[in-house]
Amino acid sequence: MSEAPALATRGLVAGYERDLPIVRGIDLTIGKGELVAILGPNGAGKSTYVKAIAGTVPCFGGAIMLDGKDITAMPLHQRISAGLAFVPQTENIFASLSIGENLQLAADVLPKALRAARLEKMWAMFPDLASRPALRAGQLSGGQRQMLAVARALIVEPQVLILDEPSAGLSPKIVSSVFAMLQSINRSGVTILLVEQNVKAALAIADRGVILVEGQLRHEGNAAQLATDPLLAELYLGAQPEKASA
């Protein structure tokens, strides 16, 4: 295993229009096995930042390093083989395909010899999905969809798993089971980068919290300390972010 961080961005500039970037020069380093929560008020650029890392939003400057390798210009479909998996907030499963087909098509990128074993591993990890592989994924509940989306991302055994608001639209009970699942995945050695509006829940499982404001990294720190930091409330309530500069 290399000594390089699991994931790093250097001066990352990204967005939908070159003249109007949403992410404006973010430097962030995430160590191997870390669980980092990306926090910030609405419009801070959290989702755009992780989408740029995943490759679904264009980068206009800076670099993305995965395990020391520059993947900034790497095509979207190759990032998963490189070890980077992303679970979008919405439309994160193929609703017209069955549960089994969702997992099978994710396994199709693996060498043939590995596919059956990885599928078995996912079925064992998500017994609720394993009980009805032929069910159309569009018929699943919100929580089950999230499980399937995570299972689809995990089947390639990524080094880094990125999730964009996995708790969005879920009931509190389901949210706690999703977060428990993420914690368990992280303990198995997968580095996790988590964008989350549910600050309390995210910091409860994260090692570190990172706060973005207006497309820039405003503050980062230990998750437990950040949870009690008044700065967090100030930023979320929209109080003078410039006072909060660390």
Added chain:
Amino acid sequence: MIAQMLMDGLIAGSMIGLGAIGITLTYSILRFANFAHGELVSWAAYFALSVSTALGTALPGLSASLGPFSFGWSLPLGLIAAMALTGLLALFADTLLFARLRARGASTIILVMAGFGAALTLRSLLEFIFTSKPMYFTSALQIARPLFAGARATPDQLLGLGLAVALVAAVHLILTRTAAGRAMRAVSENQALAGLAGIDVAKTIRLVWLFGASLAAVAGVMAGLLVQIRPYMGHDLLLPLFAAAILGGIGSVPGAMIAGLIVGLAEAACVNFIGAEWRAAVSFFILVAILLLRPQGLFGKAGA
């Protein structure tokens, strides 16, 4: 008389169904109605004619009739060559035109207009190269054989029908049981997510062009064998092809085939009960009715 009408409808419908599968696949993935698809049907027939004629000239034994059929080995070999060449033609059209427009974020209407332009160009090229004089794969006459209840069909017609059924089953199995098929269905539903799942979307789109063009090639060769080869043969099939693709539900392969058979049967019934001059109106009537009553088609999903 009714039995013969059914037989005629099934034979015409199988050709329409095969062409409609190509349309439904490209429509569901590229999100635009490719009006140049009919020209792929025509070009395929001329490709097959050119290759089979060349083979028959070079090796006369290949032109000797195969069993009860009106053609020799030169035609199946010509069909295989036509599938490959039509696939390449479709890829060429995509690279030169559609892919560039997609890359620029062109709207659907621009892509549709580009398809119209491509259709006109391809059709004019065919007329320029081969003239508009009808051509035939074979000059052999076939006698229709009695089948059931007074219905008759030639061996060529029965072969076409059997080939269409076999191809639909094969396409359905490819789409549901293979990695390439799953990739096509995934790209059809959500291209960005397909990319995140590790699917090479550009490669899958190329595969869909090849797939749709190959099926258009089979439809073109069947139409050429059972009727005649003309530069306008694909253009004349366009309305029935779209009627079948939309009636079956965009994206549904079995739906396109079943709808193709329905359109073919409706055309045959029209010829039988109303008059041959109304035949072309049947597809238009079906198209308008399905768009008004059930725009998602018989087997499609609402909103597709």
